Amino acid sequence: MGQMIAVVAETKRGIVRKATLEALAEARRLAGEAGGSVAAILIGAAGASEASRLAQHSADRVVQVEGAALAAYAPEAYAEAVKAAVEMLKPEALFFSATAQGKDLAPRVAARLRVGLAPDCVGFAWESGALTARRPIYAGKAFAKVAWNAARPMVASIRPNSFAPLQPDASRQAGVEAIALGDVKVRARVTGTEKSAGEMLDLTEATVIVSGGRAMQGPENFELLRKLCSVLGATLGASRAAVDAGWIDHSYQVGQTGKVVNPTLYFAVGISGAIQHIAGMSSSRTIVAINKDKDAPIFKLATYGVVGDLYQVVPALTEELARVMKE
Amino acid sequence: MLLTWGFSVNILVFVKQVPDTETRIQIQNGAVDTASVKWVANPYDEYAIEEALRIRERLGPGKVTVLSLGPDRVKEAIKYALSLGADEGVHLKGEGVALDDPLSVATVLAAAARKAGFDLILTGKHAVDHDCGATGVMLAELLDVAHVSVVVGLEIDGAAKGGTAKREVEGGTESVTFELPAVVTAQKGLNEPRYASLKGIMAVKKKVIPEWTLADLGVDAASVAPAGAALRTLEVTPPPPRAAGKMLEGEPADTARELVRLLREEAKVI
Numbered sequence: 163m164g165q166m167i168a169v170v171a172e173t174k175r176g177i178v179r180k181a182t183l184e185a186l187a188e189a190r191r192l193a194g195e196a197g198g199s200v201a202a203i204l205i206g207a208a209g210a211s212e213a214s215r216l217a218q219h220s221a222d223r224v225v226q227v228e229g230a231a232l233a234a235y236a237p238e239a240y241a242e243a244v245k246a247a248v249e250m251l252k253p254e255a256l257f258f259s260a261t262a263q264g265k266d267l268a269p270r271v272a273a274r275l276r277v278g279l280a281p282d283c284v285g286f287a288w289e290s291g292a293l294t295a296r297r298p299i300y301a302g303k304a305f306a307k308v309a310w311n312a313a314r315p316m317v318a319s320i321r322p323n324s325f326a327p328l329q330p331d332a333s334r335q336a337g338v339e340a341i342a343l344g345d346v347k348v349r350a351r352v353t354g355t356e357k358s359a360g361e362m363l364d365l366t367e368a369t370v371i372v373s374g375g376r377a378m379q380g381p382e383n384f385e386l387l388r389k390l391c392s393v394l395g396a397t398l399g400a401s402r403a404a405v406d407a408g409w410i411d412h413s414y415q416v417g418q419t420g421k422v423v424n425p426t427l428y429f430a431v432g433i434s435g436a437i438q439h440i441a442g443m444s445s446s447r448t449i450v451a452i453n454k455d456k457d458a459p460i461f462k463l464a465t466y467g468v469v470g471d472l473y474q475v476v477p478a479l480t481e482e483l484a485r486v487m488k489e
Numbered sequence: 490m491l492l493t494w495g496f497s498v499n500i501l502v503f504v505k506q507v508p509d510t511e512t513r514i515q516i517q518n519g520a521v522d523t524a525s526v527k528w529v530a531n532p533y534d535e536y537a538i539e540e541a542l543r544i545r546e547r548l549g550p551g552k553v554t555v556l557s558l559g560p561d562r563v564k565e566a567i568k569y570a571l572s573l574g575a576d577e578g579v580h581l582k583g584e585g586v587a588l589d590d591p592l593s594v595a596t597v598l599a600a601a602a603r604k605a606g607f608d609l610i611l612t613g614k615h616a617v618d619h620d621c622g623a624t625g626v627m628l629a630e631l632l633d634v635a636h637v638s639v640v641v642g643l644e645i646d647g648a649a650k651g652g653t654a655k656r657e658v659e660g661g662t663e664s665v666t667f668e669l670p671a672v673v674t675a676q677k678g679l680n681e682p683r684y685a686s687l688k689g690i691m692a693v694k695k696k697v698i699p700e701w702t703l704a705d706l707g708v709d710a711a712s713v714a715p716a717g718a719a720l721r722t723l724e725v726t727p728p729p730p731r732a733a734g735k736m737l738e739g740e741p742a743d744t745a746r747e748l749v750r751l752l753r754e755e756a757k758v759i
Contacts (some may be wrong), residue, residue, distance in 0.1 A: 273630035278719030364659035
């Protein structure tokens with residue numbers, strides 16, 4: 163049957179997340195090159211619609227693990243669920259999404275199976291029959307090519323926004339193979355979630371980000387950026403200088419000691435471009451820098467650099483975007 | 490004196506020494522050139538150290554032991570933690586260990602944790618060099634204890650031998666209840682790390698930092714050696730170069746219009 167790549171699906175409010183569909187797309191490409199197949203592992207109760215969504219996004223087989231211990235996320239129970247599916251499928255490779263849950267679960271699973279884990283990968287290739295992965299290190303200041311030893315499966319987590327999901331193929335179907343999970347020892351479990359203010363997409367998943375830096379001068383001026391965000395459907399970010407000044411919460415920080423982001427469009431507003439900030443956003447596809455200092459290091463990285471006063475440029479830009487978006 | 494724990498609590502903090510985040514990473518012959526690097530304690534490990542000290546201060550009596558795996562230079566990271574108030578430090582000799590494979594590293598750390606004994610293990614959510622974010626969680630699995638990762642809030646209940654934590658997830662936080670012993674990995678926001686006091690810095694001079702080798706830990710050297718490591722690094726390369734950008738100057742309204750046009754027609758991102 164060739165080599166199988168299994169993808170651990172992640173659901174949010176019962177719906178398979180986009181990051182899972184991205185992982186499936188890359189799994190399909192790799193399986194196609196090796197004459198192999200793709201399987202999806204669904205954990206916990208999820209409707210039949212989600213199993214068929216996975217099939218339509220190229221899963222040849224869908225394994226669903228259900229059990230009382232899987233009602234809420236608990237790493238030990240979920241790891242046991244993945245292990246049960248792995249024992250059934252015996253895949254060559256096992257992919258997670260490098261989301262908050264995937265980053266928490268993948269190391270548990272890899273350690274339980276005593277196999278290698280390549281975290282936060284952005285590319286894969288078969289080289290002489292062996293899989294290699296490419297992953298940013300030093301927050302993107304360098305890239306490492308890594309490979310696994312002979313133990314299987316090879317476990318990897320995939321950075322969100324690294325691959326485009328496939329168009330769903332409505333003609334594709336896969337029967338759901340069920341596994342019932344018995345009692346599991348669980349010593350840590352999620353008891354609740356709290357949303358942070360605002361219903362914005364998380365920075366690590368955002369496709370458009372507007373970040374403000376030291377030149378924002380205070381918390382009140384971030385309102386300018388919030389307006390720009392709402393016109394663009396963008397997520398707000400910040401540099402360490404702005405966070406350390408106390409103008410905005412650390413959860414907004416982009417950089418080596420904050421979030422490493424991978425959007426299609428990144429606005430660096432009033433950010434000079436310290437190494438540790440650049441490390442966190444340099445893989446953005448298009449970078450716009452707005453800064454009044456034409457020698458600011460951020461301009462070396464910018465696809466488009468606007469030399470000017472952000473307090474004039476940002477409102478003008480917001481207005482122009484609002485006009486264009488309405489057309 | 491009321492003992493909250495009913496026993497003396499044993500907290501371990503695993504600290505990694507990494508290049509300072511302001512360091513420019515130079516690559517030579519497919520590997521990072523560390524010759525001119527300024528080494529510091531991993532920033533996320535600083536939150537772990539601080540949290541350990543606060544737990545000991547709040548719920549003591551107890552002992553905070555800082556352990557670091559690597560070459561002799563990591564003693565500096567241990568001394569730094571001691572100067573902040575950690576009680577003891579242990580240098581885990583890293584020669585012959587696949588330091589770029591989280592499973593190999595976790596295997597050594599797990600053996601060290603068993604030797605030291607522990608009620609709670611704290612470490613950073615990830616190290617800012619290899620950016621794996623896997624070692625802490627793997628350590629918990631190998632020790633067969635609970636873990637909570639990427640924690641921004643932590644309450645330990647010594648009497649109940651458990652705790653609650655808030656961990657950062659997309660767009661918010663999750664509350665997690667857990668049993669001790671456990672591994673907790675620290676995220677920025679958990680606390681504000683203190684600075685070393687002069688007294689602390691002076692006290693370090695008198696401390697002896699024992700060295701534990703793989704043999705001391707009972708770890709089979711071949712099982713954690715680079716040759717057979719679960720994951721190995723084949724090559725390190727610089728990031729792909731970016732094409733030179735366009736600079737826009739002039740009246741804000743004009744540059745805004747030109748920028749929007751470029752984003753739509755050239756970059757095709759809006």
